[in-house]
Amino acid sequence: MSLHTFFQWYFRTPIFLRLLLTVATFxxxxxxxxxxxxxxxxxxxxEGIWWAVITGSTVGYGDLVxxxxxxxxxxxxxxxxxGGLVTFYMATVSASTVKYEKDLAKGKIEYKGExxxxxxxxxxxxxxxxEMVQQFAPKEHVVLIDHTLRAIPYKQWPIHFIQGNGSEDDTLMKANIAKARAAIITSDPSMEERQADQSSILDTVAIRGLNPNIFIITEILTKEQxxxxxxxxxxxxxxxxxxMSTLFFHALYRKGQTDPFYTLVGQLSSQQYKxxxxPHHLVGETFLTCSLEFLKQEDxxxxxxxEGELHINPPTQTILTNADDLIVLSPLRK
Known part of the structure; x- marks a missing residue:
């Protein structure tokens, strides 16, 4: 490595690493x-290096003089x-740590996970x-993209925040969109419905363009979109x-606070659709037989x-094939 190449590498290295290398060299x-x-x-x-470290850090054991x-x-x-160099290094590391925490809260740090x-x-x-992910899937890693937030208390919310617009490539690249497995796009409550849907669709196009294999869930407010x-x-x-319209209707015409539908909605919050x-051993069996098997697992x-069509509560004697997919309601399990 030439001297010019070394200096190029040295000055491109983060400052706290450069200082650490300089301190070690000294x-x-x-x-x-x-x-x-x-x-x-x-x-x-x-022993000479030991003395240099102890003396330079101003600890001074006095065992070697x-x-x-x-x-x-x-x-x-x-x-x-x-001594001055070590003090400067510690001050730089402390300042870098504080700056990193501030940048993390402000959504300026790229996400490196997969x-x-x-x-x-x-x-x-x-x-x-x-909150549900934290409770029922605590090992899941979540990245939040939002353009309205200026900062988020990352110690309170176990997420990685990226400040920016979900339809912009730079923002999505900071969220490591190419390595993500799923994206959930929620409607912007500050916009009117049609405008919010257009924004959600634009986010969907941008995400799909950068990751063709990602699973995307998009919230839409108007039927036309x-x-x-x-x-x-x-x-x-x-x-x-x-x-929401269904909830309002049943709340309006329910008989009392113990309305079964109202209770049902609350119960569904503790369930998940899959x-x-x-299963291989149920291929060729009837829907009824399969239902009984799933009931044993409390599903x-x-x-x-x-064949691409959804059938809710089909005839019990429907024969299952290995090309079919089952829709199951299961309790949320940690």
Missing amino acids: MVFFGIVIHWIEPEAFPTVF PETVTGKIVGILLIIAG QHIIFIGWNERTKQLV IANAKRAGADTVIRSNDF QVEV LLLGLIK
Whole structure:
């Protein structure tokens, strides 16, 4: 490696690593010098380096000390140069740590992990999702992208925050979109419905373009934009307005606080829907037989997907094939 190449590498290295390398070089240099000057007091190079580190850090055990005037002059130079350098290094590391924490809270730090979930938009739905993931899938890694937040208390929320727009390539690259396994796009509550849907569709297009294999769930508010969201690349489209309208209707006409439907909605919050393949030992069996098998695991078989079509509560004598997928309702398990 040429001197020019070394200096290029050195100045491209993060400052705290450069300082650490400089401190280490100083200690080794002074350790060799004191061993050369006073071989009797410092019989090995290691002992010389030990003395240099202890003296330069101003700890001063006193187990090894120079005995000659020349050795003492070397010690003075070490205290002046090395001590100041060590102090400067510690101050730089502390400042870098504080800056990193601030940048992390402000969403400026890139995410380096893989197989994570990306949430687009910070709102009440996203907060509840994060809490559910934390409770039932604590090993899951979540990255949040939002353009309205200026900072987020990362110690309170176990997520990695990226500040920016979910439709911009630079923001998605910071979230390591190419290595993510799923993305959930929620509607922006600050926009009117049609504008929010257009923003969600634009986010879907951008994500699909950067990661063709990612699983995308997109929230849409207006019925007219559902088809556009699917064309944009959404694997699943959720229209939250449909569910909310149903809740309002039943709340309006329910008989009392113990209305069964109202209770049902609360119960569903502790359940999860799953799409699974037909177990090998149940291929060729009836839907009824399969239902009984799943009940033994406390899972409820709701229906199946056969030849691309969804069938909820199909005839009990329907024969299952290995090409079918089952729709199962299961309790959320930690």
